[in-house]
Amino acid sequence: MRIPESILEILRREERFVILSHINPEGDALGSSIALALALRRMGKAADVYNRDGLPSIYGFLPGSDLVRRLEEMKVTPESVVVILDCNDLERVGISERMDCKLSMVIDHHETESDYGDIRWIEPECPATGMMIYYLLKSLDAGIDSVMATNLYTAISIDTGTFRYSNTTAETLLAGADLIRLGADPSFVAERLYESWSRNRFMLLIETLNTLEINRVGSITVATTVITSEMFRRTGTTSSDTENFSNFPRKIEEVHISALFRETEDGRWKASLRSKGDVNVARIASHFGGGGHKNAAGFLLDGDIEEIKRAFLKAVSENLLVKT
Amino acid sequence: MRIPESILEILRREERFVILSHINPEGDALGSSIALALALRRMGKAADVYNRDGLPSIYGFLPGSDLVRRLEEMKVTPESVVVILDCNDLERVGISERMDCKLSMVIDHHETESDYGDIRWIEPECPATGMMIYYLLKSLDAGIDSVMATNLYTAISIDTGTFRYSNTTAETLLAGADLIRLGADPSFVAERLYESWSRNRFMLLIETLNTLEINRVGSITVATTVITSEMFRRTGTTSSDTENFSNFPRKIEEVHISALFRETEDGRWKASLRSKGDVNVARIASHFGGGGHKNAAGFLLDGDIEEIKRAFLKAVSENLLVKT
The missing domain is CATH 3.90.1640.10 (inorganic pyrophosphatase (n-terminal core))
Structure with missing residues (x-):
């Protein structure tokens, strides 16, 4: 240099x-x-x-x-x-x-x-x-x-x-x-x-991983995890303890997208999307009015978490299945 | 060299x-x-x-x-x-x-x-x-x-x-x-x-983390996790899928020793010990006839897993509390 x-x-x-x-x-x-x-x-x-x-x-x-x-x-x-x-x-x-x-x-x-x-x-x-x-x-x-x-x-x-x-x-x-x-x-x-996590943060990670669902959307495999306000309360943690959590399911070889949905203090849902390689999650985030980069993006939505997850998977299907 | x-x-x-x-x-x-x-x-x-x-x-x-x-x-x-x-x-x-x-x-x-x-x-x-x-x-x-x-x-x-x-x-x-x-x-x-885990391996990790117990032995904090044959069977995994699992609880700042006990095919228990800094787990492993290094050691025992965990914590107490 x-x-x-x-x-x-x-x-x-x-x-x-x-x-x-x-x-x-x-x-x-x-x-x-x-x-x-x-x-x-x-x-x-x-x-x-x-x-x-x-x-x-x-x-x-x-x-x-x-x-x-x-x-x-x-x-x-x-x-x-x-x-x-x-x-x-x-x-x-x-x-x-x-x-x-x-x-x-x-x-x-x-x-x-x-x-x-x-x-x-x-x-x-x-x-x-x-x-x-x-x-x-x-x-x-x-x-x-x-x-x-x-x-x-x-x-x-x-x-x-x-x-x-x-x-x-x-x-x-x-x-x-x-x-x-x-x-x-x-x-x-x-x-x-x-290796300097609080015990509470580790407990929140375990609870989060317990919510893992893996869905196949066409050729794309999507992992979703959820953190509710109740989980934050139970483990004595806050949103600042969730840094990097959305990366964990990426350990699974077949997973292309990992989406973490966490409940905000005002009861909305913040989605953090992480992807591997060429899978562009910024396109999905922008579909919901959010933004970010190709491999790391996010958005904020109101509503029922199960409906939000369904809408998200639908958006993956509509925005990613035809790769350009 | x-x-x-x-x-x-x-x-x-x-x-x-x-x-x-x-x-x-x-x-x-x-x-x-x-x-x-x-x-x-x-x-x-x-x-x-x-x-x-x-x-x-x-x-x-x-x-x-x-x-x-x-x-x-x-x-x-x-x-x-x-x-x-x-x-x-x-x-x-x-x-x-x-x-x-x-x-x-x-x-x-x-x-x-x-x-x-x-x-x-x-x-x-x-x-x-x-x-x-x-x-x-x-x-x-x-x-x-x-x-x-x-x-x-x-x-x-x-x-x-x-x-x-x-x-x-x-x-x-x-x-x-x-x-x-x-x-x-x-x-x-x-x-x-x-980042190339099978889905089954990731499921085994989640099940393993769900067995986490944290014990304080004098000044030493010990995390224990357990993998039973039933867990291997349920997740479709084998012992080769457990590599590095014993390191996960080390993420918790206060944890000095992480001990993973996994059931072997012949019904014995294999302990994998990991420690941080100056905590010497080779001393504990050798107490049980095992071996290894200061920060990574292991041993094999027969018996009931709850009794083995108790014996292990007792050995931590007897072998580590007086640091030399």
Whole structure:
């Protein structure tokens, strides 16, 4: 990967940095931000990290995560260099107005959405922004200490499913190996990311799996699961405990679509659709007024859950059976 | 890792190899066996792979897996070199009598259980036998092709939870990176290992999770699950469908030990123990005459399952509460 010389130059030359990332931040946004801030501080510069939503509690394990503050506290001066990580427009950061800063810089691995930023370094082929920051820090003089290494290892882990997704390459594992040598503990990170569920959340998963139904719609196999308000109440959980639940039935080889229907606080039904390969669930979601991407989409409906499931299967049949 | 010179010499010198591994083989036993056999064949030698239980269907994706035949078909002659992989005694292979062979060789990463083998190469610190075979093949002249690379990548993936367990080191990721360069596809292997379950297997998982009990033994939290013969019958599954089931309850943050008890065909109970961090389940397994590693061990007992669970919890209390 070729790091733009102008970025290295600015990081070496300037003295004040404000590091921002996208709303609802996950491990790549957070780990990249913290690692970059710590490296800049080690180089004797001022570097602060802000996020509209602050630090989600599940990322409290990240060393240095106390650096992450909310946007309300942000201080940008005409001397500041603003660095936007893991997204590339201001709206995704949760900011509506351009800032009065010295320079703005974007470092991201997502396709461009806007032209924000005086300097833009976008690598859509790179699996994680954490990989870009890793290469960046290797090229700076600061060195990567064990705290930065843990943050970058977490960033790369989240965006590659810890080396399981199709964006994983030999280079990803080489970066991981180097970060372990520099102090990241792979099982600690994996344990915090994948094995730190509350008991209540696990009980909710079991109850959810017990609702599994598998239907064949033409050539498409659809798994449906349901979470009622009563299930949330019984297990002492909330909707925030259901992250990733819709992925579980994808473990079944024959399943093309996994649909999780969960009751909202106002008694509606939120559908989370996940699909494999070429099966496009965004088309089904849009049929119900929802949206999303090809393999992950959703919609919201009122009514009886059994009728909703029937309507959903009908929509699968009408929207997907003729593949285009 | 230092490869015994005698092993390299024998593999180079001898002409006929019989490769064996443990009963109920998993990805490490199978991937290591197939990769070694293919390398030896490429070197112009005869090399056959046998396993008492043949090839479990979930490993049918392994290229070269048609090499794996059942023990009944085994042909050992006085010219054969017998190579035992991923275990180190004949009983684990499912063989009761010593074989009339030229030489026997053991390559394993488990603690020794017996002294079988004219040449023994045991590396208890190594996360997978597949890592040992990887280093071995790097030292031979055969080279590693993409088929061998996929088998070794799978072997290492299985025994490290695809780089998530505490046995994962920088060297593990370096080997993984090299195997990707040599042709292993990380997302293909992950999808086959983690998202290619039969529907029956998924139903068995749900039934298994429904047996979950969580007990507090002093400072240790223990999750137990049970699979009865009746559950296998009802879901149309076998013991080979239970791989990794014992890991599921580890998702719960407070759980230190997850113990899965499954009924064997002859009505005994096989316990699979998994633990986190410093909790050493090998000590508990050895209390019951079993064995294994610190974080993954097992044993076999006769009796009533409720009594076995009670005895197990008592053993946890007696063997773990005073940490040394």
